[in-house]
Amino acid sequence: MDWFIRDFDDPAYFDIYADKAADAGTEGPALARLLALPPGSRVLDLPCGWGRLRPHLAAQGLWVAGGDLSRLNLRRHAAEQPGPLARLDLRCLPFRPGCADGVFCAFTSWGYFATEAENQRQIAEFARVLRPGGILLLDLAGRNQLRESASRLGDRWRDFPTLGYAERVRWSRDQRRILTERRCQGKTFRHDIWIPTDTEVRTALAQGGFGLEAAFGALDGRAWAPGAERWIYRAVRR
Numbered sequence: 533m534d535w536f537i538r539d540f541d542d543p544a545y546f547d548i549y550a551d552k553a554a555d556a557g558t559e560g561p562a563l564a565r566l567l568a569l570p571p572g573s574r575v576l577d578l579p580c581g582w583g584r585l586r587p588h589l590a591a592q593g594l595w596v597a598g599g600d601l602s603r604l605n606l607r608r609h610a611a612e613q614p615g616p617l618a619r620l621d622l623r624c625l626p627f628r629p630g631c632a633d634g635v636f637c638a639f640t641s642w643g644y645f646a647t648e649a650e651n652q653r654q655i656a657e658f659a660r661v662l663r664p665g666g667i668l669l670l671d672l673a674g675r676n677q678l679r680e681s682a683s684r685l686g687d688r689w690r691d692f693p694t695l696g697y698a699e700r701v702r703w704s705r706d707q708r709r710i711l712t713e714r715r716c717q718g719k720t721f722r723h724d725i726w727i728p729t730d731t732e733v734r735t736a737l738a739q740g741g742f743g744l745e746a747a748f749g750a751l752d753g754r755a756w757a758p759g760a761e762r763w764i765y766r767a768v769r770r
């Protein structure tokens with residue numbers, strides 16, 4: 533089974549990422565500002581997870597539909613943030629071509645697939661469902677800072693007792709993917725995410741039919757920098 537099917541569909545996921553619920557209060561309004569679409573725009577939140585960012589998009593007057601593969605996340609989303617929702621796979625979106633003004637892809641939700649072709653397929657699907665001139669906001673972890681912090685910490689297991697889990701972070705042998713193992717509630721989870729270079733992100737966007745309008749290095753909209761914690765790309769569908 534693909535890691536992303538198992539890891540995100542287990543109740544332990546909500547414990548491991550419990551602090552992201554509080555982070556939504558700062559991330560949501562800031563990312564909605566960087567998306568910068570006028571009220572009334574149709575935005576697809578892909579993947580939407582449990583919908584923690586949805587109210588902040590809606591607060592900007594945006595019409596939001598969410599999509600995710602995890603039934604567990606979608607159930608929580610429907611209970612806490614009711615709205616249009618679809619169970620879907622990012623490689624094959626169940627939406628008509630050109631139906632959306634914006635695609636909102638937050639919290640390092642690209643690079644999950646094992647092959648380059650599948651990861652590129654996700655970008656191509658985003659392009660397909662956007663109208664020409666539509667906007668993709670792609671919010672990724674900055675590769676250089678991730679590598680720096682991983683090498684500082686080493687690959688030993690670290691305990692987070694208040695959060696109830698232990699974690700070990702390693703890079704794949706070819707240095708392209710980050711492997712994050714977590715032990716929680718007696719189970720082991722293993723995220724395996726391709727962390728692209730800036731050049732790889734820009735190439736994938738261009739090949740997918742996007743023009744890069746801006747790249748940011750933080751939620752406050754400062755310019756992209758190699759050592760920034762977040763790499764946030766605002767791309768326009770050609």
Ligand SMILES: C[S@@+](CC[C@H](N)C(=O)[O-])C[C@H]1O[C@@H](n2cnc3c(N)ncnc32)[C@H](O)[C@@H]1O
Pocket residue numbers: 536537540541578579580581582583584585599600601602605620621622623637638639640641644
């Ligand atoms: C890190 S979470 C981010 C969710 C949301 N963007 C947020 O900021 O809270 C990643 C999400 O991607 C979903 N996901 C993973 N693989 C997927 C796939 N192949 N198709 C659709 N959703 C997927 C997971 O179920 C999970 O909810």
